[in-house]
Amino acid sequence: MFAIRISAFSVIIVTTLFSLIGSVNFGGQSSLYADSVGRPNFVIIFTDDQGYGDLGCFGSTTIKTPHIDKMASEGRRFTSFMVASPVCTPSRAALMTGCYPKRVGMHHHVLFPQSTIGLNPDEVTIADHLRGLGYATACYGKWHLGHHPETLPRQNGFDEYFGIPYSNDMNHPDNKGKPRIPSDQLWTDQSTAINQWNAPLILNETIVELPADQRTITRRYTDHAVDFIKTHQDEPFFVYLAHSMPHIPLYVPADAYDPNPENAYTCVIEHIDAEVGRVMTTIKELNLSDNTYVIFTSDNGPWLQFKNHGGSAGPLREGKGTTFEGGQRVPCVMWGPGRIPAGSQCNELMGTIDMLPTIAALTNSTLSPDRKIDGMDLSALVTGETTESPRREFIHYTSHGDLEGIRQGKWKLLVKRRKKANNHASGDKKVSPETLTTIMLFDLAADVGEQRNLAKEHPEIVEKLRKRMIELDSEIEAGARPTWKMPSKPNADKKAPN
Structure with missing residues (x-):
């Protein structure tokens, strides 16, 4: 084990929310608020590529998740909880900033070890806001919002960071020399498999293990989270626990290992469920239950192509990488005894994009009106004070940031544009734009699995929704803010002399 300075890192996320008490005006930059005593703590546990159907409390009959199920029985399940993108980087940008990824320039698919951009530190994250209120803040796991020192968690509101800076199937420094896909053989031989991916494990901005031993990474993230909670139990804290898995490749420690790759x-x-249990036990043993919100959810749907290395979307259509419900509707459980009604369920529209303004409301603080965001304050929905969500619509973007649909109430419109190459097999190259477009309209209240296309039956709804999604997207594009970009090296564009 050794330490190296590195310019490219990633993080994994676990999400849990807690409620705050106090009053402050927050205007873009953190401003310490003196009276932080009594404010609720927040823990966000964020898994990677976990499907809607991968928890017992969301219908799984094959995966046992007693600790998360207990969270649900003591808290609230959200059954229509959305992420803003069906892939990692843009989804995480939305969680942190309360913005559609396009508004903060993080919508063009995922970042890689050779990427030269990242989340702009000028953006206000959940951690920025809470640290401005006097919170201790920590990020453990997958970040994936920029691996250069200027864009890592400590530049975005967190006091400390420990994790793999991007996806656990990416190699330092240039993403070369790795297996194309995980395999049953690599699962069976975990001791050999840990050297197949050269993912860096970093502490703050320094590599402390290369390659990271991913067999124990989920537990080590949790170790850090538990220690942080114990250390800061007498002050308000925010822990962002972003697990690297179940994104492939898959690993577990020896005491949790089954050699059968199925x-x-x-x-x-x-x-992961057992490690969530450790966090919950710590909170309860420290008598922090009445002053803590915990939120468990995922960054997008399951990576179905990997079969027994991937998850299940349950009753939903498709999975990761698609704008169907299986790609963007994720399981969500929120826990907060005395604040969130126990054993309750909310079927109203909500999403990670709403977490920043909701947390601000739970802390009785305000966000700067000068910085436009897309999230909404849904704190009354979290606490059960209202049964109807103020969020009535939600835009769907592809994994590469292209506008593809909108949900409004029970109606969901998808306008999918096919690649021209797929339509020229007959040799006819004069294909109209409409021929290259598939329009789908679903009634999610009656058809959550998106099996019945009602576009031809309701052309007026199609037209109304299509017009609205273009209108919303145009406003976001007009108000988009720049990402951080790595400065060009002097003379980088000049050719070397002959």
Whole structure:
């Protein structure tokens, strides 16, 4: 084990929310508020590529998740909880900033070890806001919002960071020399498999392990989270626990391992559940339950192509990488005894994009009106004070940031544009734009699995929704803010002399 300075890192996320008390005006930059005593704590536990159907409390009959199920029985399930993108980087940008990824320039798919951009530190994250209120803040796991020192968690509101800076299947420094896909053989031989991916494990901005031993990474993230909670139990804290898995490749420690590769995904989810249990036990043993919000959710749907290395979307259509419900509707459980009604369920529209303004409201603080965001204050929905969500619409963007649909109430419109190459097999190259477009309209209240296309039956609804989604997207594009970009090296564009 050794330490290296590095310019490219990633983080994994676990999400849990807690409610805050106090009053402050927050205007873009953190401003310490003196009276932080009594404010609720927040823990966000964020998994990677976990499907809607991968928890017992969301219908799984094969994966046992007793600790998360207990969270649900003591808290609230959100069954229509959305992420703003069906892939990692843009989804995480939305969680942190309360913005559609396009507004903060983080919508063009995922970042890689060779990427030269990241989340602009000028953006206000959940951690920025809470640290401005006097919170201790920590990020453990997958960041994936920029791996250069200027864009890592400590430049975005967190006091400390420990994790793999991007996806756990990416290699330092240039993403070369890795297996194309994980395999049953690599699961069976975990000791050899840990050297197949050269993912860096970093502490703050320094590599402390290369390659990271991913067999124990879920537990080590949790170790840090538990220690942080114990250390800061007498002051308000925010822990962002972003697990690297069940994104492939899959690993677990020896005491959670089943050598049968058919059970690989199950092993990983059940191990994550056990580690969630450790966090919950710590909160309860420290008598912090009445002053803590915990939120458990995922960054996008399951990576279905990997079969026993991937999860399940349950009753939803498709998975990761798509704008169907299986790609963007994720399981969500929120826990906060005395604040969130126990054993309750909310079927109203809500999403990670709403977490920043909701947390601000729970802390009785305000966000700067000068910085436009897309999230909404849904704190009354979290606490059960209202049964109807003020969020009535939600835009769907593809994994590469292209506008593809909108949900409004029970109606969901998708306008999918096919690649021209797929339509020229007959040799006819004069294909109209309409021929290259598939329009789908679903009634999610009656058809959550998106099996019945009602576009031809309701052309007026199609037209109304299509017009609205273009209108919303145009406003976001007009108000988009720049990402951070790595400065060009002097003379980088000049050719070397002959």
